[in-house]
Amino acid sequence: MYNVLVCDDEKDIVRALHVYLAGEGYNVLDAYNGKQALEILEKQEIHLVLMDVMMPEMDGISAVVELRQKSNVPVILLTAKSEFSDKVLGLNIGADDYITKPFDPAEVMARVKSQLRRYVVLGNSRDRASSGAALRCGGIEMDDDAKQVRIDGEPVSLTPIEYDILKCFLQNQGKVLSHKEIYQNVWKDDPFGSENNTVLVHIRHLRQKIEINPAEPRYIVAVWGHGYKMDKRNDA
Numbered sequence: 719m720y721n722v723l724v725c726d727d728e729k730d731i732v733r734a735l736h737v738y739l740a741g742e743g744y745n746v747l748d749a750y751n752g753k754q755a756l757e758i759l760e761k762q763e764i765h766l767v768l769m770d771v772m773m774p775e776m777d778g779i780s781a782v783v784e785l786r787q788k789s790n791v792p793v794i795l796l797t798a799k800s801e802f803s804d805k806v807l808g809l810n811i812g813a814d815d816y817i818t819k820p821f822d823p824a825e826v827m828a829r830v831k832s833q834l835r836r837y838v839v840l841g842n843s844r845d846r847a848s849s850g851a852a853l854r855c856g857g858i859e860m861d862d863d864a865k866q867v868r869i870d871g872e873p874v875s876l877t878p879i880e881y882d883i884l885k886c887f888l889q890n891q892g893k894v895l896s897h898k899e900i901y902q903n904v905w906k907d908d909p910f911g912s913e914n915n916t917v918l919v920h921i922r923h924l925r926q927k928i929e930i931n932p933a934e935p936r937y938i939v940a941v942w943g944h945g946y947k948m949d950k951r952n953d954a
Contacts, residue, residue, distance in 0.1 A: 720834055721745045721763060725755040725778070726770035726796055731819075735768060738823045739830070752781030759785065766834055768817075768826075770796045771808065779808055786812035790878055792833035796821070809919035814879055815905075816916070832907035836878070853888035855948055858928065858937060860888055869928050879904060880924045883917075887938055887948035896945040921946060 722744045724735045729750070736746045747762060749755040753776040755769065767785070771778040782793055795808045795816040808816060815829055853860040857870040867874050867884065876884065882904045886895070895903075897917045904917075925932040938946055 719743065719745050720765040720838065721747060722830065723747045723749060723755060723758055723762075723764045723767045725749040725752065725767065725773070725781070727751060727773040728770070731770070731796070734823075735826065738826060742827055742830075744830075752776030752778055752784075755781055756784060759789065759791070764791055765838060766830060767791060767793045768796060768830075769793055769813070772798075779811065782808060782813050783811050786877075790837075792837045794829055794833060806915070806919055809916065810923055812877060828907070832905055836882075836904075836906055853885065855888055855891055855937065858884070858888070860885060867928075874927050876924070876927060879920055880927065883920055883924055884928070887946070891948050894941045894944050894947045899945070 722739050724732050724739070724746060725748075726732050726735075727750050732748050732750065736748060739746045747758055747764070749758055751773045752769075755767065756776075758764070759767075769778040769781060778795060782795075785791070785793065792815075793808075793813045795813045796819060797808070797816050798819050814833055817826060817829060853862065859868045860866070862885065865881065867876055867881065883900065886900060886903045897914045900917050900921075901907075921938060922932070925935050925938060928937060929935045938948055940946055
């Protein structure tokens with residue numbers, strides 16, 4: 719049974735999510751601010767977090783920043799429609815996805831299952847299985863067995879999603895990938911209508927780690943109106 723932590727200062731929302739998740743067989747733990755959520759994460763093994771952005775005492779953004787110093791557990795932000803900047807900031811500092819309030823229970827369950835599948839099922843299978851030779855493009859080298867990435871010989875630390883996005887491009891060098899294709903490859907699920915923003919923010923964050931000048935990328939380049947590609951001729 720997977721443990722899901724729900725954190726929101728609105729008790730009605732916590733209760734509703736608790737009912738939905740428990741009905742799907744998850745063990746649900748409740749918190750009402752970021753501080754309480756972090757305390758639970760210190761004591762319990764949590765497989766996924768649903769985190770509100772605007773909360774008293776400690777907001778969701780601050781909680782995710784602190785959480786990411788210790789754990790890669792998936793985090794889905796709960797945001798209002800007017801909080802677009804918070805969505806972008808949340809994805810930049812390590813959240814994996816977001817759901818806009820008011821939400822559809824079916825969408826919540828689909829996103830939860832998608833993130834758990836990536837984190838628990840696919841993550842464990844990657845740990846157990848050997849994937850073969852290293853992937854390379856220019857100065858990028860990925861050792862998928864060791865889950866290590868080097869840029870021009872220097873190790874770089876990536877989040878699981880950043881790693882999977884980079885791997886997707888390395889395995890499809892020269893091919894233009896749409897936002898939808900990237901989302902399906904990395905999140906292992908069909909998009910829910912917000913894939914463009916989600917993919918865009920994660921690629922921006924990945925570029926900050928692998929590019930000398932993220933504003934003029936030499937590896938992951940945009941193909942206007944179509945998506946992104948990694949040029950297989952890149953020998954930078």
